[in-house]
Amino acid sequence: MLLTVENLSLTFDKKTIFNQASFRILPNEKIGVIGNNGVGKTTLIQILCGNLIPDSGKICFDKNVKVGYLDQYMKVDKNLTIDTYLKKAFLDLYQKEAELNEMLDKMGQTDDPILIDRYVRLTTQLREELENKDFYAIDSKIGRIVSGLGIIHYGLDTMLGRLSGGQKVKVILAKLLLEEPQLLILDEPTNFLDTSHVDWLVKYLKEYKDIKFNNKEDFESILTTFLPKGYSGKEINYLFKLSEKNINILKEMDYKDISNYYVIKNFNASNIDRYIKYEKNSSDYKDIVTKVNLKLDLPVYTDTEEVKDADDLLVLVNKYNHLPKNYKPSDLTYLDGAYGNKVPMRSIIKEPFLELQAAAKKEININLMPTTAFRDESFQRTLYTNYVNKEGVEKADTYSARPSYSEHQTGLSIDLKNIALSNVRLTDENYEWLHNNAYKYGFIIRFPKDKENITLYQFENWHIRYVGKEAAKIIYENNLTLEEYIDLYVRT
Numbered sequence: 362m363l364l365t366v367e368n369l370s371l372t373f374d375k376k377t378i379f380n381q382a383s384f385r386i387l388p389n390e391k392i393g394v395i396g397n398n399g400v401g402k403t404t405l406i407q408i409l410c411g412n413l414i415p416d417s418g419k420i421c422f423d424k425n426v427k428v429g430y431l432d433q434y435m436k437v438d439k440n441l442t443i444d445t446y447l448k449k450a451f452l453d454l455y456q457k458e459a460e461l462n463e464m465l466d467k468m469g470q471t472d473d474p475i476l477i478d479r480y481v482r483l484t485t486q487l488r489e490e491l492e493n494k495d496f497y498a499i500d501s502k503i504g505r506i507v508s509g510l511g512i513i514h515y516g517l518d519t520m521l522g523r524l525s526g527g528q529k530v531k532v533i534l535a536k537l538l539l540e541e542p543q544l545l546i547l548d549e550p551t552n553f554l555d556t557s558h559v560d561w562l563v564k565y566l567k568e569y570k571d572i573k574f575n576n577k578e579d580f581e582s583i584l585t586t587f588l589p590k591g592y593s594g595k596e597i598n599y600l601f602k603l604s605e606k607n608i609n610i611l612k613e614m615d616y617k618d619i620s621n622y623y624v625i626k627n628f629n630a631s632n633i634d635r636y637i638k639y640e641k642n643s644s645d646y647k648d649i650v651t652k653v654n655l656k657l658d659l660p661v662y663t664d665t666e667e668v669k670d671a672d673d674l675l676v677l678v679n680k681y682n683h684l685p686k687n688y689k690p691s692d693l694t695y696l697d698g699a700y701g702n703k704v705p706m707r708s709i710i711k712e713p714f715l716e717l718q719a720a721a722k723k724e725i726n727i728n729l730m731p732t733t734a735f736r737d738e739s740f741q742r743t744l745y746t747n748y749v750n751k752e753g754v755e756k757a758d759t760y761s762a763r764p765s766y767s768e769h770q771t772g773l774s775i776d777l778k779n780i781a782l783s784n785v786r787l788t789d790e791n792y793e794w795l796h797n798n799a800y801k802y803g804f805i806i807r808f809p810k811d812k813e814n815i816t817l818y819q820f821e822n823w824h825i826r827y828v829g830k831e832a833a834k835i836i837y838e839n840n841l842t843l844e845e846y847i848d849l850y851v852r853t
Contacts, residue, residue: 363388363426363544364409369418371404378404379415386544389605391566406430406548422544429542431550433530439522443512443532446521447503450539454496461487501626504835504850506535509561510554513831514674527553538565557670590616603630621646627654627848652815654848656681661817662763671771674709674829677847678768680758680817686765687738690772699730699778706734707772710803710827714775717802725794728780732823735772738764760819768826774807777823792822800837803830807843815842 364386371378378401386392394402407413409420410430422428437446448455461484468480495502507513510531521529530553537545545566551559587600600608600623607630611619618637622628625647632653636646639658643649652658661680668676671688678684690707696714698704706714714731721729736744742764748757768774777795778786787795796806807826808818826843828836836846 362386363390363423365419365421366409367419367421369408369415369420371401371408371413371415373404379418382418388543403548406546409546426544427540427542428544428546429537429540430546431530431534431537431548433533433548433552435533437521437529437533439520441521442518443507443515443521443524444503444517446532447507447517447536447539448499450536451496451499454491454494454499457487457491458496461491498626501850502539503535505852506538508675508832508851509558509565510535511558514829517831531558557673560669586612591620592616607631622650625650627651627852629654651845651848654852655815655844657815657817661758662766674773674827675832675843675847675851676768676771676773677843678762678766678771679844680762680766683765684738684770688765688770689737690735693735693772696731696734699732699780704731704734704775705772706731706775707827710773710775713802713804713827717799717804720798720802721794724798725791727791727794729777729791729795730780732776732778732786733769734775736767736769738770741765741767741770760821762818768807773828774824774826775804776821777825786823795822795825799825800833801830803827803833805833805836805843809840809842812842815844 362385366385367383369379369382394405396402404413408415410428464480464484464487468477468484471477491497503517504513507517512528512531512535515524515528521532524532534547534550550562554562592600600611603611610630610633614633619633622633622636628650632650635653635658636649639649639653642658643652656664659681664681666682667685668678668682670676671684672690692708693705694708694711695703695705696711718729721727741762745757745761745763748761751757762768769776776786779788779791782788796809799805804825804827806822807824808816808821810820810822813819828843828846832846832850835841835850836843841849
């Protein structure tokens with residue numbers, strides 16, 4: 362039991378707000394309080410948080426429960442960056458890391474075998490504690506949350522003092538989610554979220570659960586099920602973090618089938634049957650997990666999904682994810698193109714592209730011009746059909762997208778040309794500069810070299826895609842495709 366409320370009563374200004382109200386909250390329950398303005402929703406939260414005293418009644422939290430409350434009016438240090446503020450959610454772990462490093466330093470300064478033995482035991486204990494609490498995955502956790510809530514587009518090095526009130530609330534919410542309290546109390550958390558981020562939060566909260574088991578029975582159930590199968594303590598700890606559904610899936614699996622997967626960052630227990638089936642195509646278990654998660658174990662244009670928010674900067678459109686029929690961005694603008702035409706694109710990418718264009722001119726004296734950016738569904742259909750008629754479906758699919766499956770339709774992609782060249786779009790030297798600099802302006806090479814087995818399109822040195830500076834930096838530094846980035850940093 363996380364919380365028990367018994368016989369709660371409160372009268373305010375001669376109006377009865379609560380009269381002998383009683384309820385309880387169990388671990389992993391999701392409870393919504395609905396009602397018209399003024400009925401007492403926020404008042405109830407204020408009572409639970411100890412900010413209001415009821416007339417009568419009993420409120421009892423489990424003595425070990427960690428409570429998190431979204432306070433939209435919380436004061437934050439305006440001189441902190443978003444990244445520094447979010448990492449305060451893990452302050453106790455950073456303190457343990459500092460303690461570990463201090464002990465390692467001391468161990469290196471002594472020859473006393475007794476002291477060395479003591480330091481070895483203590484550092485081992487601290488290392489295990491840090492690993493068990495996923496200390497070394499903090500950046501990944503932060504990446505998932507800030508991507509899901511749209512915070513990544515502000516820039517994680519942005520000072521809190523430069524954020525609007527609504528943006529600050531989103532950052533406060535992100536820190537609260539990172540703290541992973543057993544009892545999470547949210548008062549109208551969607552006030553400052555757009556549709557895509559509301560959808561993400563709803564999904565996150567549906568899956569939200571305390572990562573620790575709260576009672577002896579749950580703990581023993583896991584141990585008695587998995588220890589006899591050969592699972593280590595580290596693996597058992599991993600299992601504690603899974604949903605009940607995924608635990609039940611793994612209960613039916615042989616240890617040897619799962620042992621190579623559980624340690625992989627983006628392992629999804631619900632895909633385990635497909636991982637095992639796909640093993641015959643690869644001996645690299647990380648590769649197996651990524652490709653199966655991205656549906657690359659399935660034939661193209663099968664088991665496809667319509668994207669939930671086509672306007673999102675990180676929308677993934679490929680041979681498994683398509684745009685809504687006849688989708689067209691509402692914020693199109695135009696730039697001068699390579700052939701004297703006006704090229705339509707999302708307004709949000711106009712200024713970043715002009716900055717990229719100016720940098721290319723200044724640094725290597727080339728004139729990068731867009732040949733095409735946004736294409737509507739009809740245009741893409743005509744283009745794809747012409748390629749099919751010319752070279753057949755199989756060949757056309759290696760370089761042209763089918764209608765509704767082209768990310769050009771998002772308005773976030775641009776095909777480039779160095780207008781000084783007549784027969785080619787970009788030289789190798791042009792591309793080398795573009796590859797090493799595009800991320801600084803929020804762009805990535807969408808179909809990079811040696812990643813054809815992920816993107817399922819041939820290398821295109823002229824095709825860039827806007828994803829925002831933070832995502833672009835991660836993608837560039839880790840040599841990722843957009844597909845891999847979303848699987849590792851965005852998807853739950």
